[in-house]
Amino acid sequence: xxxxxxxxxxxxxxxxxxxxxxxxxxxxxxxxxxxxxxxxxxxxxxxxxxxxxxxxxxxxxxxxxxxxxxxxxxxxxxxxxxxxxxxxxxxxxxxxxxxxxxxxxxxxxxxxxxxxxxxxxxxxxxxxxxxxxxxxxxxxxxxxxxxxxxxxxxxxxxxxxxxxxxxxxxxxxxxxxxxxxxxxxxxxxxxxxxxxxxxxxxxxxxxxxxxxxxxxxxxxxxxxxxxxxxxxxxxxxxxxxxxxxxxxxxxxxxxxxxxxxxxxxxxxxxxxxxxxxxxxxxxxxxxxxxxxxxxxxxxxxxxxxxxxxxxxxxxxxxxxxxxxxxxxxxxxxxxxxxxxxxxxxxxxxxxxxxxxxxxxxxxxxxxxxxxxxxxxxxxxxxxxxxxxxxxxxxxxxxxxxxxxxxxxxxxxxxxxxxxxxxxxxxxxxxxxxxxxxxxxxxxxxxxxxxxxxxxxxxxxxxxxxxxxxxxxxxxxxxxxxxxxxxxxxxxxxxxxxxxxxxxxxxxxxxxxxxxxxxxxxxxxxxxxxxxxxxxxxxxxxxxxxxxxxxxxxxxxxxxxxx
Ligand code: C2E
Ligand code: MG
Ligand code: MG
Numbered sequence: 001x002x003x004x005x006x007x008x009x010x011x012x013x014x015x016x017x018x019x020x021x022x023x024x025x026x027x028x029x030x031x032x033x034x035x036x037x038x039x040x041x042x043x044x045x046x047x048x049x050x051x052x053x054x055x056x057x058x059x060x061x062x063x064x065x066x067x068x069x070x071x072x073x074x075x076x077x078x079x080x081x082x083x084x085x086x087x088x089x090x091x092x093x094x095x096x097x098x099x100x101x102x103x104x105x106x107x108x109x110x111x112x113x114x115x116x117x118x119x120x121x122x123x124x125x126x127x128x129x130x131x132x133x134x135x136x137x138x139x140x141x142x143x144x145x146x147x148x149x150x151x152x153x154x155x156x157x158x159x160x161x162x163x164x165x166x167x168x169x170x171x172x173x174x175x176x177x178x179x180x181x182x183x184x185x186x187x188x189x190x191x192x193x194x195x196x197x198x199x200x201x202x203x204x205x206x207x208x209x210x211x212x213x214x215x216x217x218x219x220x221x222x223x224x225x226x227x228x229x230x231x232x233x234x235x236x237x238x239x240x241x242x243x244x245x246x247x248x249x250x251x252x253x254x255x256x257x258x259x260x261x262x263x264x265x266x267x268x269x270x271x272x273x274x275x276x277x278x279x280x281x282x283x284x285x286x287x288x289x290x291x292x293x294x295x296x297x298x299x300x301x302x303x304x305x306x307x308x309x310x311x312x313x314x315x316x317x318x319x320x321x322x323x324x325x326x327x328x329x330x331x332x333x334x335x336x337x338x339x340x341x342x343x344x345x346x347x348x349x350x351x352x353x354x355x356x357x358x359x360x361x362x363x364x365x366x367x368x369x370x371x372x373x374x375x376x377x378x379x380x381x382x383x384x385x386x387x388x389x390x391x392x393x394x395x396x397x398x399x400x401x402x403x404x405x406x407x408x409x410x411x412x413x414x415x416x417x418x419x420x421x422x423x424x425x426x427x428x429x430x431x432x433x434x435x436x437x438x439x440x441x442x443x444x445x446x447x448x449x450x451x452x453x454x455x456x457x458x459x460x461x462x463x464x465x466x467x468x469x470x471x472x473x474x475x476x477x478x479x480x481x482x483x484x485x486x487x488x489x490x491x492x493x494x495x496x497x498x499x500x501x502x503x504x505x506x507x508x509x510x511x512x513x514x515x516x517x518x519x520x521x522x523x524x525x526x527x528x529x530x531x532x533x534x535x536x537x538x539x540x541x542x543x544x545x546x547x548x549x550x551x552x553x554x555x556x557x558x559x560x561x562x
Pocket of ligand 1: 325342517
């Protein structure tokens, strides 16, 4: 096709046409070609995704043809020739187009020819939909969705643009759906999304995330403005919205995070934002929580550290290791078990205890992989201990996010089988945070695994709001009483009475009791009288590397008795 340099005026017209097409194109790529000059403008996203030379191209059809699968190329070529020779006034075809990584995406291309007043073809314009690319639009609210959010966030990180990100959600949407119907729930989501868009995101973007949660990315607001906007919105929705003739008051939750350090990935940022949101929802009655660590106030450092920890998961778990704290029989003080406790270490941050990172990364999609590594490492190490303590039980802690995965029970079985481990010698510890999960689902997982012999313990019993509810609904073999309930037992009568109550409750449900945090002989002597089954604590041993624990056990399982 002949090449003529496009005039300034023709280019301006092309741009105008392109802008108006782009507005209505929504989720597809757009192209427009000035046929007289064979000069085209293509969507930036398409240009980036397929690494085309530029948004503006002469003979774009030929350039694109290079990307088309050899088997589809002839049909494409003939189609284009028919358009440019005037034989056809449009086309509608599907072909495979090659991405820079060598994979092919299926694309549907629809185009039409616009003629000038003399009937001469002037523009060829149309859209290309890439079927392998997920839609970035939420159909209910019309806002950009989670994919759009991540794509924009990646852009800001790449360009090092400082931003503030907020996540706001409507509390109790499930109940609203149940009481007023799904339709009302949907209308509320639309209203809320619309409100956010009108009031906040004229200085950024608004996104519908999952369920009742929305996100905002702003390049101009500062933290104080952000907090102010949130309080306004909160007050507005507390007054109630009118939907289907009902006045429905809404409670909101929100978290936020400022990003001015770019040595992070989008998923780490999302995990931190999620953490702030959960904190608002669970602990702060919906007050806006800004992500930062309470200990150092250095959110930037914290985010970087979490980024490094997350990266370790993808680098063969480099930096993660397990320590083991022995569990002793309360009557004989012989070692009968050990609890695996996770640590992470690197040169920059030193040894990081699990409380500093697990709560932040447990919602990360990579976390279950780490969970599998913990389980298989613990079983491998436990086998070394079994040579000396044949009936030892190894305790492994779980996060609620692991249990949530539909293949969790299968994964555990698979690991047990791979390691040829007796399931009766594995005890999985779960904490009260599991109440965030669907109880039926959780019960099914526990019942399935217990049927095969795996034991379950309720960890940190008494520290949450619904510990009793949890053990009433779920079958546990052991209840582990948190050390905060026995710390002062030597002088505090109330702690003695509480311990008595706890052991009675455990008795009702037929569970053993393990007391954590035994630090002195005095504590041991008092607590022993309460019909406790086992002890764990610094008095016997701090968590140890497996080799050290082995050495100690080799000199006799009672060498921890003092
Ligand atoms: P946890 O499961 O209740 O573990 C007991 C914690 O108490 C351990 O802290 C242990 O070092 C500490 N501890 C034991 N005896 C004493 C004592 O006598 N005095 C005092 N002051 N502390 C004692 P650690 O290792 O820092 O772990 C903290 C929490 O992190 C664990 O509490 C557990 O909830 C979580 N965690 C640890 N490893 C894992 C893991 O592999 N997966 C998951 N999901 N969570 C883990
Ligand atoms: Mg534990
Ligand atoms: Mg505990």
